[in-house]
Amino acid sequence: MRIWAVALNTFKETIRNRILLNILFFAIGLILLSLVVGEWSMYQQVKVIKDFGLSAMSIFGLLIAVFIGIRLMVQELEQKTIYLIISKPIRRWEFVLGKYLGLSITLALNVLLMSLALWGASYLMEGYIDWSLTPAIILLYVEILLVVAFSMLFSSFMMPTVSAIATLMIFIVGHLSDFLMEFIALYPDKGYHWLLNAIYHVAPNLEKLNLKIAVVEDLPYDSSVLTFGLLYGFSYILILLIITAIVFERKDLK
Amino acid sequence: MADSVIQTVSLSKVYKGELEHKPVTALVDLNLEVQRGEVYAFLGPNGAGKSTTIKLLTRLIFPSTGTITIQGKDIRDRYALDRIGFMPEQPNLYGYLSGREFLDYVGAIFRMSRSVRKERAIELLQLVGLEKGGERAIRGYSRGMTQRLALAQALMNDPDLLILDEPMSNLDPIGRKDVRDIILNLKEEGKTIFFSSHILSDAEMIADRIGILNEGRLVQVGTMSKLVDKQIVSTEVTFEIAPEKLSSIIQKDLTPVQQENRVMVRLSDESQLSELLESVNQSGGKIISVIPQRKSLEEYFIAQLGRN
Numbered sequence: 001m002r003i004w005a006v007a008l009n010t011f012k013e014t015i016r017n018r019i020l021l022n023i024l025f026f027a028i029g030l031i032l033l034s035l036v037v038g039e040w041s042m043y044q045q046v047k048v049i050k051d052f053g054l055s056a057m058s059i060f061g062l063l064i065a066v067f068i069g070i071r072l073m074v075q076e077l078e079q080k081t082i083y084l085i086i087s088k089p090i091r092r093w094e095f096v097l098g099k100y101l102g103l104s105i106t107l108a109l110n111v112l113l114m115s116l117a118l119w120g121a122s123y124l125m126e127g128y129i130d131w132s133l134t135p136a137i138i139l140l141y142v143e144i145l146l147v148v149a150f151s152m153l154f155s156s157f158m159m160p161t162v163s164a165i166a167t168l169m170i171f172i173v174g175h176l177s178d179f180l181m182e183f184i185a186l187y188p189d190k191g192y193h194w195l196l197n198a199i200y201h202v203a204p205n206l207e208k209l210n211l212k213i214a215v216v217e218d219l220p221y222d223s224s225v226l227t228f229g230l231l232y233g234f235s236y237i238l239i240l241l242i243i244t245a246i247v248f249e250r251k252d253l254k
Numbered sequence: 255m256a257d258s259v260i261q262t263v264s265l266s267k268v269y270k271g272e273l274e275h276k277p278v279t280a281l282v283d284l285n286l287e288v289q290r291g292e293v294y295a296f297l298g299p300n301g302a303g304k305s306t307t308i309k310l311l312t313r314l315i316f317p318s319t320g321t322i323t324i325q326g327k328d329i330r331d332r333y334a335l336d337r338i339g340f341m342p343e344q345p346n347l348y349g350y351l352s353g354r355e356f357l358d359y360v361g362a363i364f365r366m367s368r369s370v371r372k373e374r375a376i377e378l379l380q381l382v383g384l385e386k387g388g389e390r391a392i393r394g395y396s397r398g399m400t401q402r403l404a405l406a407q408a409l410m411n412d413p414d415l416l417i418l419d420e421p422m423s424n425l426d427p428i429g430r431k432d433v434r435d436i437i438l439n440l441k442e443e444g445k446t447i448f449f450s451s452h453i454l455s456d457a458e459m460i461a462d463r464i465g466i467l468n469e470g471r472l473v474q475v476g477t478m479s480k481l482v483d484k485q486i487v488s489t490e491v492t493f494e495i496a497p498e499k500l501s502s503i504i505q506k507d508l509t510p511v512q513q514e515n516r517v518m519v520r521l522s523d524e525s526q527l528s529e530l531l532e533s534v535n536q537s538g539g540k541i542i543s544v545i546p547q548r549k550s551l552e553e554y555f556i557a558q559l560g561r562n
Contacts, residue, residue, distance in 0.1 A: 005362035009348070016350045079346040084407060087312035087340040088363045089332050252315040254269070 002090045003098040010072065010102020015109075020068055024110055027060035031117040035124060046125050050216045053118035054136060057111065058212075061144035064110060066167050069151035072099055074160045082253060093245035100152060100241060104145055111141045132218075135226045136211040142233035143209040147171055149240035156247045173199055174206030204236050258323070259415050259446045260288035260311065265320030267306050280306040282470045284320070288448050288463075293441050295461035296450040297555060303470040304450040305343060308419045311448075312340045325415065336364075339408035343419040343450075345400060349393030353384055353403050356392060357410055364411045378406040383432065397424045405433065409440075416440065418449040422456045434460055458551040466558050474558050481554060486546040489527055492518045495539035503533035520547070 014020055034052035039045065076082040076099075085095060115137050122130045150170045154163035173180070180200050184193055209229045214221045265284040271277045281303045288294045298304050309315045310322060313329055327334035347356055354375050361371030379388040382402035387395065395403065401424055408416060421437070422430045430453075437447055437460055451457050457464060464481065466474040474481065494515050495503070504510055504519065505526065511518045521527055527544070534541055 001365050002363055005359060008362075009351070009359050012355075013348065013350055080342065081346050081348055083312075083314055083342045084340070084345065084347070084360070084404070085363060086314060087335065087338070087342075088360070088411075089335045090363055091332060250316075252269070253309070254315065 003094045003101065006085070006090075006095055006098025007101035007105065010099050011105050014068055014072070014103055014106040017068065020064060020106070020110070023060055023063055023067070024113060027056055027110075027114050028117040030056045030060075031114060031121060035121050046122065047216050049121050049125055050118070050130070050133060051212070053114075053121060054133070054140065054212045054216065057114045057118070057137070057140055058143070060114070061107070061111065061140065062147060062168075062171055064107065065144055065147040065151055066164050068106075069103060069148040070155045070160055070163045070167070072103060073152055073155040074163075077253070080253075086253060092249045096152070096156075096245045096248050097241065100149065103148060107144055107148065108141065111137065111144065132215050136215040139209040139211050139226065139229045139233070142230060142237075143206055146204055146206070146209070146233050146236055146240075149237045149244070153240050153244040153247070156244050156251070170203055171206070173203040175210075177203060177205040178207055204232075208232050257290045258287050259290050259325055260286060260448060261323040262286040262307075262310075263321045263323075265307075265310065265322060266318050267303075267310060267315065268318045280470055281310070284467075284470075284472055286465065286472065288446060290446055291441070291444055292462045293437065293447045293460050294449070295457035295464045296448065296467065297452070297454065297457060297464055298450075298467035299452070299559065301469075302467040304467055305419055306470075307467070308340075308342075308417055308450060311417055312338070337411070337414040339411065339413035339416045341404045341408040341416075341418045341421055344424060345404035347392045347395075347400055347403060347407075350391065352389050352391055353379060353395075353406075354388040356403065357407055360407045360410045366411070374410060374412075378409055381409070381436065382406045398426060398429045401425055401429070402432075405436065413445065415446045415448065418447065420451055421449055422451060422453050430456060454551045454555055464551070466555060468559050478551070481551075486524070486548055487522070487553075488547040489521045489524065490518065490543075490545045490547055491521060491527070491530060492516065492542040492545075493534045493539050494542060495534060495537060499537045499539070503530070503537050503539070505530075516542070 031053045034049045034056070037048055037052055082095075086092065115133075118133065118137075119129050122133070147167060147170065151163060151167040154166045158166065177200060180196055184196050184200070209232070211221065211225065211229070213219065214225075262284050265281060265286070266279070267281040269278045269280055284303075284307065286307070296304050296307065306315070310317055311324065311329070313335065322329035324334040325337060348359075351359065357375035357378060358371050361374060366374065375388070376385075379385050382405055384399060384402055384406065387399055392400065392403065401421075405418075405421065408418070416437075418437075422433050425433060434456060437449070441447060441460075449457075458478065461478055463475070463477050465472055495517060497512070497515060500510065500512065500517060508519050508521070508526075519530070521530065531541060531544075
């Protein structure tokens with residue numbers, strides 16, 4: 001119940017946040033704009049719309065994760081609102097989990113609204129709702145949740161700007177993970193491969209949560225990709241939340 | 255001790271230095287004991303360690319050494335904070351919530367049922383004079399209203415122990431009086447109140463016992479009556495006497511204030527009193543009043559800090 005109370009309060013906080021609303025409206029506007037962009041391409045209209053829409057969801061999901069995820073903890077700490085809650089009989093991990101769950105609900109709502117816009121756009125072009133986009137959208141949501149978990153971890157011990165940069169780095173490296181391994185294999189070690197190896201092993205491989213090309217190009221893919229993606233994503237999230245809780249558990253709230 | 259609501263033993267706090275900053279010792283070997291049902295004022299100048307102590311008592315920060323027991327439970331026990339109400343200094347509340355929503359949130363943290371939360375919120379908003387502002391967003395509240403709401407949230411779980419950090423600061427005189435009255439009513443209900451303050455007159459009016467903290471050390475503890483009231487610093491004697499007889503009865507080191515045949519003298523030494531009374535009687539004078547002058551808390555406080 002305590003976790004749910006914190007989650008509900010976080011949901012109210014994020015849903016009443018104007019930044020979030022602005023990002024969301026902009027994202028939906030951009031997805032609908034894909035209808036116009038699709039018109040310009042001669043033969044690939046539907047593909048362009050889906051590709052454009054899913055990319056917009058990914059980018060705006062990242063923006064929400066960075067701006068809202070980091071603010072969520074930093075604001076509590078800077079404004080000291082946290083004093084009123086942590087001084088009550090609630091465990092700190094319950095607070096961390098509640099915050100995360102609250103934001104996850106808001107993000108689910110956002111992804112749902114963006115998906116409705118995308119499905120709507122595809123319906124206008126194809127005359128039917130393309131449910132084949134769903135697995136890609138689910139994994140995209142897991143990716144956003146994973147990035148948010150990183151932003152929460154970073155903001156529990158780093159300055160907000162540094163946290164934002166670190167979260168962006170995770171997103172970029174996470175999508176270049178396979179490329180990083182190829183680079184290590186192709187080029188001889190100049191003394192810094194240990195660092196690249198460390199980054200490769202610590203950062204998540206976000207391409208494992210990327211079904212965009214498969215669904216847009218209508219390529220066959222094994223259903224285990226979705227199952228593996230969910231397991232991979234949620235395992236990572238669990239580990240990150242545990243680390244955040246441990247950091248937070250020992251933190252002096254000065 | 256069975257009746258101790260707060261007990262700290264050898265409590266110390268050193269803030270670790272970050273980057274180039276050196277570690278800061280905020281609290282040294284604090285042995286504090288607050289009894290059930292008393293109003294305990296924790297006094298000290300800025301930077302004395304009052305807020306650090308309160309943050310330790312509410313588990314916002316962790317001790318470097320020492321132990322804290324709240325109502326017989328070790329502070330590390332989550333349920334030690336179950337029957338506590340806490341109001342931080344200059345509280346910031348969730349601006350996007352209304353006053354009623356905020357109290358509801360606090361009630362949910364205490365696992366109160368929805369109907370109890372609703373009832374209690376109405377009751378408390380009335381108590382702190384916010385019945386009209388309860389549905390407004392907190393971001394539109396004045397400082398005083400925020401302070402009142404923060405006090406209301408501290409009472410949400412009907413606590414046995416209230417820990418208040420500077421509860422009267424930022425309030426206008428009427429607001430301060432209201433808060434003082436609420437504290438005194440809570441004391442009558444049998445609650446224990448531990449509060450920090452730098453407004454000594456407020457502490458003097460409501461505290462049973464005070465502790466004075468300076469540079470992280472507890473330098474004095476005692477009941478208000480023991481520390482302040484019983485310390486007679488002088489005795490003011492007023493009498494009537496014929497002006498020509500005054501010079502014969504006034505000792506050399508006294509400075510009388512005379513108004514026609516009425517004279518007032520202040521004796522710093524109690525032994526001078528009987529001699530003066532006798533002289534006035536023998537000269538045919540009439541004693542009007544003998545009033546012992548007691549030290550105010552402010553004078554006592556300054557004297558203590560000066561000594562330390």
